[in-house]
Amino acid sequence: MDKTTVSESGDPGMNTTRDSSDGRCNSSNTGKRKMNATASGSNENASASDRKRKMTVSDKESGKKPHLSALILARGGSKGIPLKNIKVLAGVPLIGWVLRAAFDSAVFDSVWVSTDHAKIAEVAEEFGAQVHRRSPKVSTDSSSSLDAIQEFLRLHKEVDIIGNIQATSPCLHPIHLQDATRKIREDGCDSVFSVVRRHHFRWQEVKTGGVDTKPLNLDPANRPRRQDWDGELCENGSFYFASRELIEKGYLQGGKMAYYEMLPEFSVDIDIDIDWPVAEQRVLRFGYFGKDQLEQVKLLVCNIDGCLTDGQMYLSAGGEELVSWNIRDTTGISTIQEQGVEVCLISSRDCPIHKLLAKKIGCQLEQNVANKLEVLELWKSKKKLSWEQVAYIGNDESDVECLKKAGVSGVPHDASSDAVKAAGYTCRNSAGRGAVREFADHILLLGEQARAKSQQKNH
Numbered sequence: 001m002d003k004t005t006v007s008e009s010g011d012p013g014m015n016t017t018r019d020s021s022d023g024r025c026n027s028s029n030t031g032k033r034k035m036n037a038t039a040s041g042s043n044e045n046a047s048a049s050d051r052k053r054k055m056t057v058s059d060k061e062s063g064k065k066p067h068l069s070a071l072i073l074a075r076g077g078s079k080g081i082p083l084k085n086i087k088v089l090a091g092v093p094l095i096g097w098v099l100r101a102a103f104d105s106a107v108f109d110s111v112w113v114s115t116d117h118a119k120i121a122e123v124a125e126e127f128g129a130q131v132h133r134r135s136p137k138v139s140t141d142s143s144s145s146l147d148a149i150q151e152f153l154r155l156h157k158e159v160d161i162i163g164n165i166q167a168t169s170p171c172l173h174p175i176h177l178q179d180a181t182r183k184i185r186e187d188g189c190d191s192v193f194s195v196v197r198r199h200h201f202r203w204q205e206v207k208t209g210g211v212d213t214k215p216l217n218l219d220p221a222n223r224p225r226r227q228d229w230d231g232e233l234c235e236n237g238s239f240y241f242a243s244r245e246l247i248e249k250g251y252l253q254g255g256k257m258a259y260y261e262m263l264p265e266f267s268v269d270i271d272i273d274i275d276w277p278v279a280e281q282r283v284l285r286f287g288y289f290g291k292d293q294l295e296q297v298k299l300l301v302c303n304i305d306g307c308l309t310d311g312q313m314y315l316s317a318g319g320e321e322l323v324s325w326n327i328r329d330t331t332g333i334s335t336i337q338e339q340g341v342e343v344c345l346i347s348s349r350d351c352p353i354h355k356l357l358a359k360k361i362g363c364q365l366e367q368n369v370a371n372k373l374e375v376l377e378l379w380k381s382k383k384k385l386s387w388e389q390v391a392y393i394g395n396d397e398s399d400v401e402c403l404k405k406a407g408v409s410g411v412p413h414d415a416s417s418d419a420v421k422a423a424g425y426t427c428r429n430s431a432g433r434g435a436v437r438e439f440a441d442h443i444l445l446l447g448e449q450a451r452a453k454s455q456q457k458n459h
């Protein structure tokens, strides 16, 4: 059966659409804004064996807890945006955003990325996911998500339920996945998918009878005001949970269905390249930045060479060493200092110009450092800070340990691959070309989020 048939038979959102096509805008219970199971729990497209199988999903009799796998599909051949699934969005490769939410939700028995591309596999493993190397057959432009999920299930017999999370919706939070999982595990749903409520009047294109269009979900003689209409539920593409049995039969939605309503600010769906900058802004405001971001950063330590400078050495004819830096970066440092974050500079070299620079921008400086972590630990304990209050930006192997320890860590775009792996944030800008400014902005934004979160907690 195709997707349309499935939806028509059971999706409460689709029922709203159908009823509205003759001008009636059907009300649903808006009190249940967050999560709403199919009211009747009816199983219009499920056979008797489907129902029996549902027992298997909840596995009440055997007592075995069904294995729930998060599965992120990330093929390499995306058309609009090349290698979209690992393109860095606000400092994190696209799949990283949803992988972080999946792990922190702690609801999955396993977390997988299905890919046909070596680099995507590498990034997936860096984020802790297991990798399913899928066949080229389910990786073409015309292969559907369902094809790829079915292939995964054929090769992973231990999995009972799939939570297919789309990387193209990066504003996902652990709470969304926890709520959806409850619908599966506790309420016995066979499938749950995410939606967003929209108040769009839709018109159908008509090609016959001299008429161009007809209304699909409104009566032009009686146009409802937004506040008098509950709107419609639209798939927002964030996730689709479904039991093995449903998927094997060719459905992602069916059986006892529930939808999970996400607020519009979390409903991002990157489809084409112009969506990217909008998604970036959205994720900075509403994305999930991990569990440990509630502390305000109090100290930023910056490796001078290869972060503040571009790592180039200049010599004058007289043999004098010259260093250049970018005013954007020093402005970033001043801005963060004004916000109460102390900035310290560190370098493995000894250079008189570093001293002048540090004095000019009012930073403590440690030069000739053989072990940067030792210095970082010393500053941290002298200033009585926790690691969560320390941010570090570095660019090469000697920075890796500091990047791993600091609560907030960043690297310029052109940092070494070891440093990139160890850091939480990869700047769009390169060393000496605005990376430090960008990282400072990132820290300030995290600070805003921390403040917002603690205000929410206090209310």
Ligand SMILES: CC(=O)N[C@H]1[C@H]([C@H](O)[C@H](O)CO)O[C@](OP(=O)(O)OC[C@H]2O[C@@H](n3ccc(N)nc3=O)[C@H](O)[C@@H]2O)(C(=O)O)C[C@@H]1O
Pocket: 073, 074, 075, 078, 085, 138, 139, 140, 143, 144, 145, 146, 147, 148, 164, 166, 167, 168, 235, 236, 237, 238, 240, 252, 269, 270, 271
């Ligand atoms: C579950 C499902 O049907 N997902 C489809 C979604 C969904 O209908 C919408 O998001 C709803 O808003 O639409 C598509 O969405 P899109 O093509 O962007 O794919 C979503 C994510 O899944 C990966 N993918 C998809 C298919 C496949 N065979 N392998 C994959 O790795 C993509 O790389 C991307 O990260 C579409 O626009 O064509 C195609 C997707 O297949």
